Amino acid sequence: MNVPALPIFGIDIVAFSISLATAFALFLAVSLTLNIEAGYTGIPNFGKVMFVAGGAALAGSVSGRLATLILAINTNGDYNTHIAQIITKINTGLSNNPILSIELLLTGVALAAGIGGGLGLLASYPAIRLREDYLGMLLLASAQLFQIFLGGYQPFIGGTQGIEVPDVFQWAEIGTGVRDVAVLGVLAIFVVLVYIYAERMARSPLGRTLRAVRDNEHAARALGKNDVAIRRNVIVIASAICGMAGALITFWVSSVGPDTWTRVTWTFWPWVIVILGGAANNAGVALGALVFTFIMEIIGQVKFSLQSYIPFDVNWLYYLVFAAMLLVTLALRPGGILPEKSSTTLPRYSVAKIMQPWPVSGWDKVQPVSRPASAESTVKPQSDSHHDSG
């Protein structure tokens, strides 16, 4: 059973689509959480990579050790030094045991969610009461330190070398390309759930509270909203989802090392996606993720044929292309491709139903005061220009 190849102009369209969809799902999931933080709540999370990497590293580190316990494999005392033989044994054990594989996958994802949320709480705590610039600085600095820690601390994920991770999709190795489809299926379920969650959150009264905290925290506080607790909770939830995404990346590539997790890959690219697609608009973020991953995959396809004409590593082109794209978007279309809209609330008839007076004697003669269906108070965040020269 193989996934068929369909070459057009020398590019296998099926394989290309699968790889595009995988990257799209992963970047969309992380970008949606960034959108909840930065787009809706106005938290400048410049340390996104820490939460993704935290989940990835923990899932990668623990799932293998867990598998040795379950499958009763002798680690000879040290797991990381004998990793190659141990992983081979684990994978043989997992290849005919899909149930155990999925259990390992889910355990890893759950642990990753925990560490993501925990790291979010820890990293944001000192700065959450302060202004957004302090918060941005602290998150960026923490993420940088975490990255150095991942590369330097041997017992966790083997330092700079990284470690292999049990292949929990081993059961799908029944033909070329089938494993990729299985991974994509899991990722698709994950990203659809994250999207539904993000969209429901945005449309609910909570979503409007988040916007109120973003646009005017003093007014939100005056209305009884605890802006500090709201920001903290948003960071914790978003970081937990990021941790899960990180765990899924680890299981997809079945290895984890510190080099994958840089400020560019999992902090800056999600920011590019959110700004390009449209902050505080989940559909816009999805569009942004599609544009971004499409350009990325296209460059990845032509990379090898391009390499002979260019005297430098083509990978640097990503940096220049996407940095320029972000700056141009900020200058020419600050709202992104699909800018923020007033959130759609409940339909008019259900609001009218809610507005019906209670059938209490005497009170049913009182006419209900008609109000507009959606009391929107979303103000574009244009007002707080910090630079008033010119």
Add this chain to the structure above:
Amino acid sequence: MLDPYVTSSVIYASLFGLMALGLTLTYITTKVPNFAYGSFVAVGIYTSFVLYRLNGLSPYESAPIAFGLGSVTALAMYLGVLRVLARRGSSLVSLMIATIAIDIAFTGVLGIYSDYLTSHYGIVDSKFFFQLRDDFNLFGLPGVFFIAPSILAIITVVLYVFLTETKFGVALRASVENPNLAKVLGINVEVVYVFAWSLAGGFAAMSGSFYDLWLPGGTAAGSNLIVEIFAASVLGGLGSIYGAVLGGVIVGATEILVTGGLIDLVGSWVSIYQKGVPLAVMVVTLLVMPQGLVSVHWRKLSSRIRHVSIRSLEAKLVRILRRES
């Protein structure tokens, strides 16, 4: 012969003092944390590296060239990107992410340049290189041990005199305190900001060229410095130039001394947590005195401490005397 930790901490302290000074200059003018600041340092690191490898210039000779290049880079960023965005009414978060974008673009340009150095000049270690062994020795100590603190001291004194005694310096302070009022008084705020940014870029690149003499450099060196530079600025209060110098000195010295002390105490494995020290400084600053060192009323604090200690001593004395009787 001095303890190597002391030598290292003096050099670190002066380098970070200089870097934090520059970062604060960019912050007080535009009120945006400049995440691309590490790239200005990287410009200096690469200027010195290339001039040393290709022309044999020592980093001391190339420091003025680095200063110029850093100034030009900072100006290009300020005039080409930040001012354009600010005039279009970008929010603070947008401006911050724009500085990160510039940092990423710089990383790309430096990467391309280092590939070019490898392919064209055969410099194989252009992505990661060890410290340049081109320093002189004085009393058995490296030259940068004397030069870096002296440069920092000279710059701080000159800046102090400039900001308090010259008309342009006073104009700079006025533009920082209240740009609108400064404009009313006929100060060209734009010229002042451009000047501040060119100085900031220059200081960063100059510290980058001294950095080469003591520490290994590479494409990632600038980005990795962000932790220390921001910790220093936050400790100094983000708004004060002298606070930044002090913060940089404290962060640089504690980073080396604390890590060194811990290495002697518990073993060399702690060295990977070296950058945890500046982060801890930053966290403690944010928790205890979010407005930084300059916000603390030292006289009030010291008098309170003195007061409390005298009172507790009195109480102790009274207790002892009672027990005696």
